[in-house]
Amino acid sequence: MLTVDAAGKRGSDFAELSRTIKQAGLLDRRPHYYTFRVVGNALVLALSATAFVLVGDSWWQLAIAGLLGVVFTQHAFLGHDSGHRQIFRSKRANEVAGLLYGNLFSGISYGWWISKHNRHHANPNHIDDDPDVDISVLAFTSEQSLTKKGIFRFITKHQAIFFFPLLLLEGFSLHVISVNAILRRKIKGWGVEAALLSVHIVGYLAAVFLVMSPLKGVLFILVHQAAFGLYMGVSFAPNHKGMPVLTDEHEFDFLRKQVLTSRNVNGNWFTDLALGGLNYQIEHHLFPSMPSVSLRRAQVLVREFCEQHSISYAQCGLFRSYGYVLQHLHEAGAPLRGAAKLARATSS
Numbered sequence: 085m086l087t088v089d090a091a092g093k094r095g096s097d098f099a100e101l102s103r104t105i106k107q108a109g110l111l112d113r114r115p116h117y118y119t120f121r122v123v124g125n126a127l128v129l130a131l132s133a134t135a136f137v138l139v140g141d142s143w144w145q146l147a148i149a150g151l152l153g154v155v156f157t158q159h160a161f162l163g164h165d166s167g168h169r170q171i172f173r174s175k176r177a178n179e180v181a182g183l184l185y186g187n188l189f190s191g192i193s194y195g196w197w198i199s200k201h202n203r204h205h206a207n208p209n210h211i212d213d214d215p216d217v218d219i220s221v222l223a224f225t226s227e228q229s230l231t232k233k234g235i236f237r238f239i240t241k242h243q244a245i246f247f248f249p250l251l252l253l254e255g256f257s258l259h260v261i262s263v264n265a266i267l268r269r270k271i272k273g274w275g276v277e278a279a280l281l282s283v284h285i286v287g288y289l290a291a292v293f294l295v296m297s298p299l300k301g302v303l304f305i306l307v308h309q310a311a312f313g314l315y316m317g318v319s320f321a322p323n324h325k326g327m328p329v330l331t332d333e334h335e336f337d338f339l340r341k342q343v344l345t346s347r348n349v350n351g352n353w354f355t356d357l358a359l360g361g362l363n364y365q366i367e368h369h370l371f372p373s374m375p376s377v378s379l380r381r382a383q384v385l386v387r388e389f390c391e392q393h394s395i396s397y398a399q400c401g402l403f404r405s406y407g408y409v410l411q412h413l414h415e416a417g418a419p420l421r422g423a424a425k426l427a428r429a430t431s432s
Contacts, residue, residue: 098339098370101389105371110382114375118171125162129155129189141296149304153255153311159189160316161360161376167198168372187280191288193262195271205372209345210330217329221250223416224329230419241421244414248314251321255313319358322349322405323365326412327398340395342369347408348383348399355402356380366397 105111132155136148163185165171169178179194186194200215207213211225223229223240232240239246265271266278292301327345330336336344349355349363356363361376367386368379390397400408 097393098337101339101370101386104385104389105374105382108381108385110378110385111371111374112378113171113173114377117375117377118165122162125155125158129159136291137295141300143300145296145300145304146307149308150311153308153315156190156308156312157315157319158360159185160192161319161362163190163192163194163197164201164360164362165376167194167201170373170375183276183280187262187277188284191262191281191284192258193265193271193277193281195273195277196262196265199271205369207330208342208369209324209327212332216324222247222413224325224412225416226419229417232420237420241417243417244410247321247410247413248317251314251317252310253313254317255309255311257313258316259309318406319360319362321409322347322402323362326405326408339370342366343386343390343395343397345369346398347405348397349402349405350399351402363402366399 132148132152136145136152139145139148162171163182166178166182166185169175171181172178182194182198186192186197204214204216209217209224211217211228217224217228221236221239222243223232229240239250262281266274266281271277292304295301296304324345324347327347330341330345334341343366346365346369348366349359351359351363356376361379362368364376364379364383367374367382368376370386371382374382387397387399389395
């Protein structure tokens with residue numbers, strides 16, 4: 085159960101922390117960093133595309149498919165940063181970048197994702213208000229697991245086992261949801277998004293089947309999208325899964341709501357690169373517009389501040405974080421396993 089110290093409702097705590105962060109210059113734009121990252125991603129994409137063409141109709145294309153899954157995810161990370169206005173000062177420039185990295189390069193609706201992600205940031209891990217804990221095939225509380233029906237009930241019962249295999253389908257799911265959101269015109273600027281997404285889909289399929297035979301092409305798509313979905317999933321999963329789930333009964337100020345529901349992942353420069361800076365999830369949730377390259381420096385200040393104010397600060401290694409995620413999912417599905425065991429005992 086979540087608890088909060090006597091000072092738990094002091095709204096001035098975050099203002100104090102914000103002043104420290106601003107004085108350190110950590111909210112300043114970092115154009116040189118993003119120029120390097122944008123150019124670097126473009127070069128890797130160009131090299132991958134060149135290899136794709138040169139290899140031709142070969143089974144080695146499956147290795148390139150895996151590589152492109154990584155490249156597409158790195159582009160999605162830049163779309164994420166654009167959505168939080170980390171790259172440019174101008175709102176319009178960030179939106180254009182988001183549309184390019186989202187719809188055109190990754191095949192994900194930028195408008196749909198922004199709406200969903202903003203709701204997540206406003207109420208992280210809130211059982212009713214966070215769309216990231218409203219997933220048909222997973223349950224994040226015991227109560228939520230009991231609402232599952234049919235095949236979803238079976239999956240939820242064993243969700244700790246199915247979790248990573250399900251991530252292989254995440255890429256396909258994101259594409260389907262994006263197309264559906266645009267077709268239903270649920271997003272602003274749906275016409276532009278539809279055009280960009282259409283260019284992505286037509287260009288992607290044309291490239292695959294002009295270079296490869298139908299069988300190899302289909303397998304290429306399966307491997308590429310599975311790698312994309314898995315990489316996306318393992319990057320985002322450690323951030324909140326396994327952390328406390330909130331309800332309307334919990335009354336926290338902004339600072340504590342963001343810190344108590346988020347988890348950081350320890351690591352080095354490679355971890356930062358591989359996870360797109362999302363491993364500093366606490367700092368990212370407190371200061372969403374902070375350039376991801378500044379999060380490492382902010383982490384030192386935020387952790388020290390939390391220690392001074394007796395606020396629990398979660399941080400662990402990457403593989404340990406997956407352990408916490410699986411443990412939480414296993415516990416959330418326990419009522420279904422218990423009900424099944426009772427039913428078998430009764431029937432016998």
